[in-house]
Amino acid sequence: MENMYVATQEIQISYADTDMMGVIYHANYIKWLELGRTRLIEDIGYDYMEMEKAGYYAPVYNLEITYEKPVKLGDRVFVKTWVDVNQGLRTVYGFQIVNGEGEVCAKGSTTHIVVRKENEKFKPVQFKKVFPEWFQKYEEIKRK
Amino acid sequence: MENMYVATQEIQISYADTDMMGVIYHANYIKWLELGRTRLIEDIGYDYMEMEKAGYYAPVYNLEITYEKPVKLGDRVFVKTWVDVNQGLRTVYGFQIVNGEGEVCAKGSTTHIVVRKENEKFKPVQFKKVFPEWFQKYEEIKRK
Amino acid sequence: MENMYVATQEIQISYADTDMMGVIYHANYIKWLELGRTRLIEDIGYDYMEMEKAGYYAPVYNLEITYEKPVKLGDRVFVKTWVDVNQGLRTVYGFQIVNGEGEVCAKGSTTHIVVRKENEKFKPVQFKKVFPEWFQKYEEIKRK
Amino acid sequence: MENMYVATQEIQISYADTDMMGVIYHANYIKWLELGRTRLIEDIGYDYMEMEKAGYYAPVYNLEITYEKPVKLGDRVFVKTWVDVNQGLRTVYGFQIVNGEGEVCAKGSTTHIVVRKENEKFKPVQFKKVFPEWFQKYEEIKRK
Numbered sequence: 236m237e238n239m240y241v242a243t244q245e246i247q248i249s250y251a252d253t254d255m256m257g258v259i260y261h262a263n264y265i266k267w268l269e270l271g272r273t274r275l276i277e278d279i280g281y282d283y284m285e286m287e288k289a290g291y292y293a294p295v296y297n298l299e300i301t302y303e304k305p306v307k308l309g310d311r312v313f314v315k316t317w318v319d320v321n322q323g324l325r326t327v328y329g330f331q332i333v334n335g336e337g338e339v340c341a342k343g344s345t346t347h348i349v350v351r352k353e354n355e356k357f358k359p360v361q362f363k364k365v366f367p368e369w370f371q372k373y374e375e376i377k378r379k
Numbered sequence: 380m381e382n383m384y385v386a387t388q389e390i391q392i393s394y395a396d397t398d399m400m401g402v403i404y405h406a407n408y409i410k411w412l413e414l415g416r417t418r419l420i421e422d423i424g425y426d427y428m429e430m431e432k433a434g435y436y437a438p439v440y441n442l443e444i445t446y447e448k449p450v451k452l453g454d455r456v457f458v459k460t461w462v463d464v465n466q467g468l469r470t471v472y473g474f475q476i477v478n479g480e481g482e483v484c485a486k487g488s489t490t491h492i493v494v495r496k497e498n499e500k501f502k503p504v505q506f507k508k509v510f511p512e513w514f515q516k517y518e519e520i521k522r523k
Numbered sequence: 524m525e526n527m528y529v530a531t532q533e534i535q536i537s538y539a540d541t542d543m544m545g546v547i548y549h550a551n552y553i554k555w556l557e558l559g560r561t562r563l564i565e566d567i568g569y570d571y572m573e574m575e576k577a578g579y580y581a582p583v584y585n586l587e588i589t590y591e592k593p594v595k596l597g598d599r600v601f602v603k604t605w606v607d608v609n610q611g612l613r614t615v616y617g618f619q620i621v622n623g624e625g626e627v628c629a630k631g632s633t634t635h636i637v638v639r640k641e642n643e644k645f646k647p648v649q650f651k652k653v654f655p656e657w658f659q660k661y662e663e664i665k666r667k
Numbered sequence: 668m669e670n671m672y673v674a675t676q677e678i679q680i681s682y683a684d685t686d687m688m689g690v691i692y693h694a695n696y697i698k699w700l701e702l703g704r705t706r707l708i709e710d711i712g713y714d715y716m717e718m719e720k721a722g723y724y725a726p727v728y729n730l731e732i733t734y735e736k737p738v739k740l741g742d743r744v745f746v747k748t749w750v751d752v753n754q755g756l757r758t759v760y761g762f763q764i765v766n767g768e769g770e771v772c773a774k775g776s777t778t779h780i781v782v783r784k785e786n787e788k789f790k791p792v793q794f795k796k797v798f799p800e801w802f803q804k805y806e807e808i809k810r811k
Contacts, residue, residue, distance in 0.1 A: 251698035262553035266683035395554035406697035410539035541687035
């Protein structure tokens, strides 16, 4: 990877995550991504829950994932996460899901917006304006 | 079954619900139970979401389930639900999970309390006092 | 939409699908997509489970989804699914998730490959060769 | 607790596990229990996956849980697991779910049988006969 900061989070997988193909069910990878983002955010000194306490959510607006290799129960699983694009209205996180042998099992990106909790339609606000320091930190660690 | 009202709700199952045993993962049955309770409540003219809008939750306090026969993808699944015990502080719902051949795949009960939303410790209040008409309706339809 | 066949499947949502934002958790939409594909396949006279019984799986290779409007408990939810691209090695399904007011809540596509069950690495085979009639049917109904 | 061996497993919780009550959805606790049992089995030198490779499953036959205190995102969560009853046809595991302050959030038991993989009806076999050393180990560590 390039010159951005990459956070690594190991994932705890369980029997519940498998399906009748004998592998981890593909939609279950999606919830791991947020553990990866949480790790990234904590690594740089922030806390997603603080954003919620301040009256905002950061929902997923777009998600793209390519599955390259199945993950099985018993495999170790790690999510690597970085800031791919940092704009006023949108943050794009890149990710790789890697197994214990260092093989990439899946990769892709999630795009997030920031919305006020009380806005039921999830109309985006400027991340840059409501969390200027956090935005600045992303400027420093993002992929260049 | 006996002289109580029994609600029947068909369940939509999916590949996501299976596990590597090739059957529906046992913890996924639990979320079906609330679809069963929702059906029962609607059948008698109430709406659980109205309880939440009025400022209350009805969390599960106790759950007991016996698995008698595996459910597979492709099976039809129905949850039968009734009021087993209706007390001031606790409501016990009985249930059976039945397949398309009418075989009982699982059975058990869930016990619920009513709590005020703003009480973070989920201290119970009297269902009988906060929803007296609903409580009375349960008196009529409960198992005797 | 255009001249392709579009299958419509209503989805049963439950409390289990919600998250602490008060809406349906975004990863839960993903499992609905397979209910949409199952409906499409059944509408044209096939059965995904027959593919598995014949010794094959059709795992997701790529998934792309854009979330446009949150879905809440109490909303009706429908998945509309069609064949977007039908190639020898890849099938792309397009989808829209629509609420009871006909508003598009999410849209995107899933790309699938066909693999032999005994191939643990999920190396793709030609859908066109192993299921030639099914492939031909997709030629007829696909987006043109 | 008493004189039995108690295994402790920390659980990784995520946003996906929450519901619109703002707490962890009650059915999600159930999948933690198997992480607890896996820890216990590994602590004494066995591996559940070896049981499956040998041609057996150990499905849940009965589950009983009492919820005493809600778990929230941000809490640390631990599952404590022990062998409560060790009989020829049934193994009962006791459990407690404990938060970072050492408070019991939930407690109960799961009862398991052992079945041959090829027996689709999940007819139980004698754990004592098919895994005699494992059974003996449970005799040593069980609650007395």
